[in-house]
Every structure is written in structure tokens, then in C-alpha cells.
Amino acid sequence: MTRQREVLPPRYEPGKFEKEVYDASERAGYFTTPDAAEGDRYCIVIPPPNVTGALHMGHALNNVIQDVLIRYHKMRGAASLWIPGTDHAGIATQNVVERELMETEGKTREDLGREAFVERIWKWKEKHGGRIIEQLKRLGCACDWTRTRFTLDEGLSRAVREVFLRLYERGLIYRGEKLINWCPRCETALAHDEAKHRKIPGKFWDIKYPVKDEEDTFIVVSTTRPETMLGDTAIAVNENDERYRHLIGKTAVLPLLGRELPIIHDEHADPEKGTGAVKITPAHDPDDFEVGERHNLPRINILSPDGTLNENAGPYSGLDRFHARERILKDLETQELVAGERDHEDYEVPHCYRCQSIVEPYLSKQWFVKMASLLEPAIEAVKSRQVRFIPERYAQNYLNWTEARIDWCISRQIWWGHRIPIWYCDDCPPDEDGSEYAFASADAPKSCPKCSGTNIRQEEDVLDTWFSSALWPFSTMNWPEEHDLLKNYYPTNVLVTARDIIGFWVARMVVMGLEFMKEKPFDHVYIHGTILDEKGDIMSKSRGNGIDPIEMIDLYGADAVRFSLMILSTEGQDLKLAPTKFELGRNFTNKLWNAARFVLMNLASTSETAESEVIYEPEDKWIMHALSKTVATYHDEIKNYRINAAAMALRNFTWDRFCDWYLEIVKRRFAGPDDISKYTAYRVCGYVLDILLRLLSPFMPFVTEGLWRQLKELSDGAPGMAESPALMTARIPDANEIPTDRGAYAAIEETIEVIRLIRAVRGDYNRQISEKLGAREPLPEALATSDDPAQIERLKNNEALIKLMAKVKKVTIEAGISEPKQAAAKVSGPLSVFVPLEGLIDFEAERKRLQNEKTKLEKNLQGRRNKLRNRDFLTKAKPEIIEREKGLVAEMEKEFAKIEKSLANIGE
Ligand SMILES: [Zn+2]
Ligand SMILES: [Zn+2]
Known part of the structure; x- marks a missing residue:
């Protein structure tokens, strides 16, 4: 009697599970790392999210990458420390609280006064500032929360003052x-760099300035910001410009205000550009500021801090800058001083990166x-690759x-x-x-x-x-105190960040690290891609096209979100994301769950099987060899920050090798009478699952932890399991610790190839064969041959496996077999496989059917191809329609190739 123990529920339900696993790990202290550590050390400081922030997909990607690295190195035996924290985000936070104050009490910050307002922000921070931390926990981040810092906390404030003082004194x-x-x-x-240049609709206005004491003589200047003329203090022309040379030294009169402006020569006036004459406004234009310096011109500021015009603007004072522009243009027109107006095609103006004004x-x-x-030194550090960018191009x-x-x-x-x-x-x-x-x-x-x-x-x-963010890598380690943390973990290993803050933040951290620690803050800067929506647009609140990671976690589970993000984001490339993409991670989680559940249920019944000798069969050696190869790839990819390739290797091994092949093959041994074979299969399954869960743990820490607990319980002290209380503290092995057998590996790989080819034939004619034989019946016969005699010998050894997995009654493996009549053939390298189909399908009818289909498809395809060549269609249709059309054509082309192949198989 087999004892059927219900080891796991049939469906994985992340919701119930994640919080329990996370809290237990935190309570057990698995996320904390001591100040002083022996041996290998690995450290990352988190790019501190704004304390006002809510987790968005960019954060999710950024933090999962860091978490994978931290957990990986922890499981490789390093004292692995991830220091978390938040940024006080001056302008952003002040804006949020100001808005709230206005909405709830109708007050401005000035109404409250500095002290009370800052007090208010602290209160706000106590109440809402922890949200993003909680969200990072939902994501599974293994930060050392006992070391959480805030850029305005006492220690960091001290570091800021110290740095300021030292720089000031120097x-x-x-x-x-x-x-x-x-x-x-x-x-x-x-x-x-906090002012972001963006294109907006703009205009040039040509304005006539009268020349003093010369009847009907004007000098015309062009401007995009007419209101700034109120701050003009000169007109510049070029002495090589025939049109104006005679006016140099004379005086122009500023319209509307009547201010006298000297007409000067300066190289800044380019005869080729605009009218050749330029108004000089030193207080409101960086180029003009320089001209003003050269010629000792007065600087007249016409703006108040709030963007209204000040007393220097005469009759326009008190008006908002854009309103003033309209009034000034109107007044100039009344006086017939506007000589022209035209669109400025490339008008780019700086916008505030915080509020977009x-x-x-x-x-x-x-x-x-x-x-x-x-x-x-900061330039040198990157040029000499002491600080290395990944991908390399971001060094530029x-x-x-x-x-x-x-x-x-x-x-x-x-x-x-x-x-x-x-x-x-x-x-x-x-x-x-x-x-x-x-x-x-x-x-x-x-x-x-x-x-x-x-x-x-x-x-x-x-x-x-x-300024405080620039000190983050060492201020979080208690600098200026001489602390063990600094001694043990500085410089950190890697900074993981997005490309838009390379200047703002990365460069300034390198500057400050080199200046105050005399050492770079990190070895590597890993720049990941930006997350875009399905159409390739940047996700933003204002567009409403964001995907909320927490919603996705609720829907699919944290592991699914993590794994999807990792597998989809290729090194440094932007990532187009739709909510459905997380199904990929969900499906993989389910696949892993089901496979592990199958193994665990069988392990639970091992007690029925007496402890016996372990004698490996070819597929056992093959799966372990394949695992060893996967482990080697995995380490190599992670070491080189190709995290998606590591995830892909794990997915392929789990899904294809382990689930679809190995487990399918050994099923019969579980049910069979041979105790040694059965016991060995149990052992190998348990062993592979154990390693696999370790490898996957950094990517999907929740489901793996749960499965591993069960596995550990059932494996009664298997080597390497007993000594670790949890999966996340267990060790990920080297590739060479896993048994390999090159010969067995190659033999099973070839056998799988033969099985695949036979299955492919059945796939091609599945409808007809099933009608004739029944859907579950095996094929009567298959033949295989190879150009390589040694391969034929190896395949012969695995004849039983071929029969079993390809579902064929009789398999003939011999040298020099030529294609039988009325058979389907498949070729792969030196291998050829033939499946006789006589009596299974009506060749004549099949040929007719295929030909009809081919003709229909050809016509349809032709029409669509023509459409895609039609200029009219291409210019008028929406891009998504064109994309859909292209997708259809690609689909149909594949279909077409398939039909042609089938036709070729049965002989046209
Ligand atoms: Zn004094
Ligand atoms: Zn602003």
C-alpha cells in the first residue's frame, strides 16, 4: 500500500505565504549582517528612494536586481550587506506637504512659518515616509533594515556639515x-542639470529699437522672450557687419521704457544669425551675462522670485512673466515697433525637473x-576603469x-x-x-x-x-566616525541605478568618495534599462500609463513579478511592459510548484521503499550533468551582470530538462518494481530539486523557501541541508561539486533529439493519425540512422527510452537506412529519422487538402503584402494597425512554410 501524503496544496497561493516567509526570515535575522565580518564581503547601498515615493516599476526593477545580487552573494558565503534608506528629497517633499497644507487648511508655508512648517514635514514623514519601505518588503528585498538611514537623520546631517566645513575651509x-x-x-x-531642456512651441519676434537722434533709423533685434527686453542694457553688433558698422558707439533707445542703450561691438553678434544685431540682457541670459562682463554693462534684474515682474519693469511690474509678454507685444504693435513674427521650430527651454515649470x-x-x-580624480577613476560602468557605453x-x-x-x-x-x-x-x-x-x-x-x-x-545623496556610500556607514562598517564594506561592490542620474548622483558620489574616503565608492556601476509601457512610452503618473508593482504582486505573487522583470530585462535595454507580461513569471512559478509537489509527494512515500543502494541510470547521470552545466552558466552570467541570461538558463533547465524530460522519464521508475531504480530516482530527484531551489532562491525567494522547507523535512538530513535552517542561508554550490558524466550526457541528448523528431512527425499529421489510431495510441514504427557509427551504438542502448518517450511500438536503429516510401523524414545534424505513414494517412487526400490551403493562403498573403507596400496605407494608418498587419503577415508566412514542408514530406 502506498501512503499518499498530502505534502503541499495543489495550487500555489502566494498571498498567504509571502508575508509569513518574509517576517520569519526577518525575525530570524537573516537580513542582518554584522559590522565586522570575516572572509568574503559583499555590499550594496540602495539608491535611496524619495521619502514621498510610492514604489513604481522602475524601483521594482532596480531593487530586484540588487536583491538578486545580495541574496546570491549571501548564498555564496559572503557577508552580504544591503544598506537601505530614504532620501528627504528637498523640493519634492516640500511641494507635497505645501500642497496638502493648502488643500486641507488653505494655508501657505509662509502662514505657518519656517519652524512650524518643517515640523509639519517631519510629522508627514513619520506618517507616510515608511510606505516605500513596506513596499520593498512586499517585493522581498533582503535589506538590513536595522541599518535603515534617512538623509536628514542625525548621523547623516553630521556628515553633511563635516563635508561642507572641510570643503569651505579649503x-x-x-x-x-x-x-x-x-x-x-x-x-x-x-x-x-536640474533644468531639463524640452521642446515647446515658440516664436521669434523682430523688434525695432530706434537709434537716438537719427530720424527713422532703427536697429532690429530678434527675441523669443520679448519681456526680457525690459532688462536690456546694450545692443551688440559685429564690426565686420557692413549693415551696422557705422552705428557702433551710437545709442539706441529701449522701446516702452526709453532707457538708453549703447550700441557695442561684440563677437557674440553673428552677422549670419537673425538680423545680425542682438539685444543684451545680462541678468536674464547666460550668453548676455558674459557679454556684460566683457563690456562692464549694468545687470538689470526684472523678475521677482515668484516669476512676476519687479519694479525695474516700469509699467509692467507686478504682472506675471507670460502675461507681461502679451502686454509688451501689444504695446509694441501699437507703436508699430514689431517688424516681424515667425515660428521657432526648435524652441527648447529648460523646465524644472521637480514641477515642470x-x-x-x-x-x-x-x-x-x-x-x-x-x-x-573622478574623471580619471572612470577613464582608468577603476570604476567600471556596465554596460560600458554609459561611461561616456x-x-x-x-x-x-x-x-x-x-x-x-x-x-x-x-x-x-x-x-x-x-x-x-x-x-x-x-x-x-x-x-x-x-x-x-x-x-x-x-x-x-x-x-x-x-x-x-x-x-x-x-549634496547629502553624494555622501550616501560612506555617510550610511557612520562616517566621519572611524567605524567597522567603513573598514569592512567600503568601497561597495556595485551601484545599481538608472541612466538619468549618472551626472546628478553617480558622478557626485565618485567625487565625494575620492575626496573624503580617498577611495572610490564602488567598483561597478550597473545601469539598467528604463521601464516603458507597451507602446514604448515612459510610464508616468500624469499619463496614467503606469503599472503598479504592488497590484501585480497581489495578482501574480512577488516571485512572479520578480522573475518576469529579471527574465525580460536584458542588460541596459529598455523594457516594454504590460500587465500580462507577468503571466510569464506566474506560469513558471506554477510549473516549479507542480514539479516540486510531484517530487515531494513521491519522496513522502520513500519510507515505503527500503533504503537501498544507489545505482545511477543514464538519465540520472544526464540530468546531473545538465544541472552542472546550468550552474556554471548561472555563475558566469551573474558575475557579468547578465542577470536575465542567468534567469533564462534556470527557466530552461527547470521547465525543459527537469520537468518535461527527466520527471517524465523517471515516472515509470517510481511506479516500477525495481527498488534500486526507484530509490535512485527518488534520490536524484531530491538532489536536483534541492540545488535548483538554491539557484532560484535569489530570484524567487518565497516559493523556493516554502518548497525547500518541505524538501528538507522529507530528506532527513541529506548532506548540505541539515546544517542550514533556511534556504536563504543555504549555500549555492560550484558547478564542479555536481557529478558530471560527459558520455551519458551526450547520449541522452542525442536520444532526446530522436524523440523530438519522431514527436514532430506525429505533430505534423496529428489529426489524421489520431483519427486512424486513436489519440493515445503509439505509432507502429520509427527508424533512425546516423552518419556517425558510434552514435548509432549509443542510440541502440537507449532504444527503450525512445519507445517510451516518443510513443512508438517498434524502433529500428541502423546504419545506412534510406528513406522508405510514404514516410515522413526529419533530419538534424548527422541524424535522420523516418516514420512510415502508409496506411495512417490518405496521401492523395492530404496532398489535395494541403494544396488547397496553400493556394488560399498564398492569395491572402499576397494581398496583405501589397497593402504593406502601399505608401498611402503606410502614411495614413495608425502605427498599431500597421504593426498588427505585419504580425499577421509573419504568422501567415510561418504557416505557409509549414504547409510547404508537409507537402515536401509526402512528395508533391
Ligand atoms: Zn563678528
Ligand atoms: Zn519647480
């Missing part, structure tokens, strides 16, 4: 009045980091950014962030250039170090959020 931080990018919506300065070049006093000397993005050597504007006029550790003294006299006396201090000072006066006040501005 003269690398300065305050200067410069033209910076200003967001009138956020009312703050932005760094040069159009950014203005704006003259203001800001704090800057002098970057040139700091960037040199990094170099483009760093080699521009632009000073970093670090002050932000917001309240949420690290307040700049600079104090001004009101008792000390100002410097020669009129600026107040300032000093830096890491701790809050009580008095002025110069005059000992107590009339000191801290700088109002806060630091750019990226």
Missing part, C-alpha cells in the same frame, strides 16, 4: 552672484562648489557630465533640507566687496569667531538634496 565652497536656473514655481535655485535664468547670490579640481555619459566641469550651485531657497552651516555676523564690518562677514561651523556657534559678538544668524538656504 576654499572650494564660495558664495557668488551668478546667473543660475530659477524655478518661479518652487522659488528656488536649481543646479544646471519653465525655468528662468536668474541673477542671484548663491553658494557654489568649485568643481574643477574635485572632478579630476559620465565623462560628458564630469568633463563639462561646471561649478555646482548647492543653495536652495526652501526650508526642507540641510540648512547651510554658514553664519553671518552683524557686528563685523562687511568685506571690501560689500558682502557680510560669514563663517562656517559644523556645530551651532554661540558667537562670532572674529569679534566674539553674538549678533550672528544662520544662512536661511538649505543644501541641494544631491
Whole structure:
């Protein structure tokens, strides 16, 4: 009597299971890694998501990659540490809380005042800031949560002040009045790369400026932003320009305001461009700023911080910048001073990366980091490949950014962030250039170090959020303290991130790491692709085309989401995603579950089979050899960050080799009378499943953990299982630890090929053969031959297997067999397989049927091909229609080839 033990439910239900497995692992301390560790170490610091954030697909991809790497290295025996945390995200978070304050209480942040408003944000953070962490847990991330950091926590704030102070003392931080990018919506300065250039509809207006004391003489300039004319302080022309040479040194009159503008010569005026004359507005255009420097022109700022025009704008003051533009154009037209107007086809303007408002070049006093000397070693580190980008091509993005050597504007006029550790003294006299006396201090000072006066006040501005993010790899390890973490885990192994923050963040981390740790922050920078929607558009909230990872986890399970993302994302390539793509992971999870359940149920009945000798049969040696090969590939792919290839290797082995072949082959041994054979099959199944679950564990930690628990229970202390309390702490073996047998492997591979070919013939004529024989009946006969005599011998040894798996009554394997009449033939390399079909199918009728089908298909195909060549159709039809048409044609072409092949088989 066989004891049927119900070891697992028939269907895998991730919902019930995941939380239990995750919580148990966390409670058991499997995610924590000690400060000091012996032996191999592996470390990643998480790209901290914004504390306001909700997990999106980009995060999911980014974090699953890191989790796979962390779990993999843990299971390879390294002390493997993943430091998590969140970013305070200055502007973004302030915007969220400001909006909420307005919606709920109708108040602005000014109504509350700085202290109360910042207090409000902290409260918001306590309440909502943990959401993304919880979501990362749902995804299965094995972060060391005991080390969770926040860019505004006390330790990190100390690191920020320390870095600021050291740079300041070395003269690398300065305050200067410069033209910076200003967001009138956020009312703050932005760094040069926080303003994203985007194309919008634009126009050129040609405006006539009268020349003073010359009747009816005008000088015409073109502009895309007419309102900035109110800040003009000169007109520039080129001295080589015949049209204007005589006007140099004369004076033009600014329309509307009547300001006198010198007409100067400057190279910036290009005779080939526009009218050849340019208005110079030093306070509102970076090029003009330079011209102004060369000619000592006054800078007239016409904007208030909120984007309205200030008192310098005369009658237009108080108007919003875009409203002012309309009014100015109208007034100019009334005075007949508009000479022309035309569309600007390539009008690109900078937009705030946080709120998408159009950014203005704006003259203001800001704090800057002098970057040139700091960037040199960071450039060198990547050029010499001490820091290596994967894929390699992204090194160029990094170099483009760093080699521009632009000073970093670090002050932000917001309240949420690290307040700049600079104090001004009101008792000390100002410097020669009129600026107040300032000093830096890491701790809050009580008095002025110069005059000992107590009339000191801290700088109002806060630091750019990226200033603290730049220190992340070492500030999270308790720098400036000399901590064991730093000693043991810095530099980290890899940074996993997206390409859009290579400059913002990756480069600045390298700069700061090299400067303050004297060592790069990471060996590798792995840049993964961007997740797009089905049509190839970027997913965004405003478009509403995002896919919520948590919804997908609820629907398909975390393992399915993880595995799908890993298998679909090829190194560095963008990934088009639709919710249905997660079925791929779900189907694989189910396949694994069913196979494992089958094995476990059989193992549960091993107690019925007396412990016996283990004698491997050819298929046992074959599956272990195939496993060893898979393990070798797996290690190699992961080492080279081809994570999808590793996932693919596992999927193929599991689905094809293990489930569809090995388990099918050994089924009969489970049911058979030979105890040794049965026992051996149990052992091999258990062994392969054990290794397979280990290999899969980094990719799909939940289902594998559950299956492994059962396996462990049933394997009573099998080697390598007893000593590990859980799968995630078990070891992934080397390929050479798994028994191999090259000869047995090759022999079964060939046998499988023969079986496949016979099955393919049956597939081709399945309808007719089934009608004649019945669907489950075996074929009467098959013949196989090979050009290689040794192969024939090997195949003969596996004749029984061929009969069993290909479902054939009689198999003849001999040298020199030629194709019998009325048979189907299949060839693969030196192998030929023939299946006599006489009596099984009516050749004449079949030929007719196929020919009819061929003619019909040919006509249809011709019509569609013509359509796809039709220009009219191609220009007018929607892209998705064209795509569908192309897909249809490809399908039909395949079908056509199949018919032709069948016809050839039975002889036309
Ligand atoms: Zn903004
Ligand atoms: Zn003082």
C-alpha cells in the first residue's frame, strides 16, 4: 500500500505565504549582517528612494536586481550587506506637504512659518515616509533594515556639515552672484542639470529699437522672450557687419521704457544669425551675462522670485512673466515697433525637473562648489576603469557630465533640507566687496569667531538634496566616525541605478568618495534599462500609463513579478511592459510548484521503499550533468551582470530538462518494481530539486523557501541541508561539486533529439493519425540512422527510452537506412529519422487538402503584402494597425512554410 501524503496544496497561493516567509526570515535575522565580518564581503547601498515615493516599476526593477545580487552573494558565503534608506528629497517633499497644507487648511508655508512648517514635514514623514519601505518588503528585498538611514537623520546631517566645513575651509565652497536656473514655481535655485531642456512651441519676434537722434533709423533685434527686453542694457553688433558698422558707439533707445542703450561691438553678434544685431540682457541670459562682463554693462534684474515682474519693469511690474509678454507685444504693435513674427521650430527651454515649470535664468547670490579640481580624480577613476560602468557605453555619459566641469550651485531657497552651516555676523564690518562677514561651523556657534559678538544668524538656504545623496556610500556607514562598517564594506561592490542620474548622483558620489574616503565608492556601476509601457512610452503618473508593482504582486505573487522583470530585462535595454507580461513569471512559478509537489509527494512515500543502494541510470547521470552545466552558466552570467541570461538558463533547465524530460522519464521508475531504480530516482530527484531551489532562491525567494522547507523535512538530513535552517542561508554550490558524466550526457541528448523528431512527425499529421489510431495510441514504427557509427551504438542502448518517450511500438536503429516510401523524414545534424505513414494517412487526400490551403493562403498573403507596400496605407494608418498587419503577415508566412514542408514530406 502506498501512503499518499498530502505534502503541499495543489495550487500555489502566494498571498498567504509571502508575508509569513518574509517576517520569519526577518525575525530570524537573516537580513542582518554584522559590522565586522570575516572572509568574503559583499555590499550594496540602495539608491535611496524619495521619502514621498510610492514604489513604481522602475524601483521594482532596480531593487530586484540588487536583491538578486545580495541574496546570491549571501548564498555564496559572503557577508552580504544591503544598506537601505530614504532620501528627504528637498523640493519634492516640500511641494507635497505645501500642497496638502493648502488643500486641507488653505494655508501657505509662509502662514505657518519656517519652524512650524518643517515640523509639519517631519510629522508627514513619520506618517507616510515608511510606505516605500513596506513596499520593498512586499517585493522581498533582503535589506538590513536595522541599518535603515534617512538623509536628514542625525548621523547623516553630521556628515553633511563635516563635508561642507572641510570643503569651505579649503576654499572650494564660495558664495557668488551668478546667473543660475530659477524655478518661479518652487522659488528656488536649481543646479544646471536640474533644468531639463524640452521642446515647446515658440516664436521669434523682430523688434525695432530706434537709434537716438537719427530720424527713422532703427536697429532690429530678434527675441523669443520679448519681456526680457525690459532688462536690456546694450545692443551688440559685429564690426565686420557692413549693415551696422557705422552705428557702433551710437545709442539706441529701449522701446516702452526709453532707457538708453549703447550700441557695442561684440563677437557674440553673428552677422549670419537673425538680423545680425542682438539685444543684451545680462541678468536674464547666460550668453548676455558674459557679454556684460566683457563690456562692464549694468545687470538689470526684472523678475521677482515668484516669476512676476519687479519694479525695474516700469509699467509692467507686478504682472506675471507670460502675461507681461502679451502686454509688451501689444504695446509694441501699437507703436508699430514689431517688424516681424515667425515660428521657432526648435524652441527648447529648460523646465524644472521637480514641477515642470519653465525655468528662468536668474541673477542671484548663491553658494557654489568649485568643481574643477574635485572632478579630476573622478574623471580619471572612470577613464582608468577603476570604476567600471556596465554596460560600458554609459561611461561616456559620465565623462560628458564630469568633463563639462561646471561649478555646482548647492543653495536652495526652501526650508526642507540641510540648512547651510554658514553664519553671518552683524557686528563685523562687511568685506571690501560689500558682502557680510560669514563663517562656517559644523556645530551651532554661540558667537562670532572674529569679534566674539553674538549678533550672528544662520544662512536661511538649505543644501541641494544631491549634496547629502553624494555622501550616501560612506555617510550610511557612520562616517566621519572611524567605524567597522567603513573598514569592512567600503568601497561597495556595485551601484545599481538608472541612466538619468549618472551626472546628478553617480558622478557626485565618485567625487565625494575620492575626496573624503580617498577611495572610490564602488567598483561597478550597473545601469539598467528604463521601464516603458507597451507602446514604448515612459510610464508616468500624469499619463496614467503606469503599472503598479504592488497590484501585480497581489495578482501574480512577488516571485512572479520578480522573475518576469529579471527574465525580460536584458542588460541596459529598455523594457516594454504590460500587465500580462507577468503571466510569464506566474506560469513558471506554477510549473516549479507542480514539479516540486510531484517530487515531494513521491519522496513522502520513500519510507515505503527500503533504503537501498544507489545505482545511477543514464538519465540520472544526464540530468546531473545538465544541472552542472546550468550552474556554471548561472555563475558566469551573474558575475557579468547578465542577470536575465542567468534567469533564462534556470527557466530552461527547470521547465525543459527537469520537468518535461527527466520527471517524465523517471515516472515509470517510481511506479516500477525495481527498488534500486526507484530509490535512485527518488534520490536524484531530491538532489536536483534541492540545488535548483538554491539557484532560484535569489530570484524567487518565497516559493523556493516554502518548497525547500518541505524538501528538507522529507530528506532527513541529506548532506548540505541539515546544517542550514533556511534556504536563504543555504549555500549555492560550484558547478564542479555536481557529478558530471560527459558520455551519458551526450547520449541522452542525442536520444532526446530522436524523440523530438519522431514527436514532430506525429505533430505534423496529428489529426489524421489520431483519427486512424486513436489519440493515445503509439505509432507502429520509427527508424533512425546516423552518419556517425558510434552514435548509432549509443542510440541502440537507449532504444527503450525512445519507445517510451516518443510513443512508438517498434524502433529500428541502423546504419545506412534510406528513406522508405510514404514516410515522413526529419533530419538534424548527422541524424535522420523516418516514420512510415502508409496506411495512417490518405496521401492523395492530404496532398489535395494541403494544396488547397496553400493556394488560399498564398492569395491572402499576397494581398496583405501589397497593402504593406502601399505608401498611402503606410502614411495614413495608425502605427498599431500597421504593426498588427505585419504580425499577421509573419504568422501567415510561418504557416505557409509549414504547409510547404508537409507537402515536401509526402512528395508533391
Ligand atoms: Zn519647480
Ligand atoms: Zn563678528
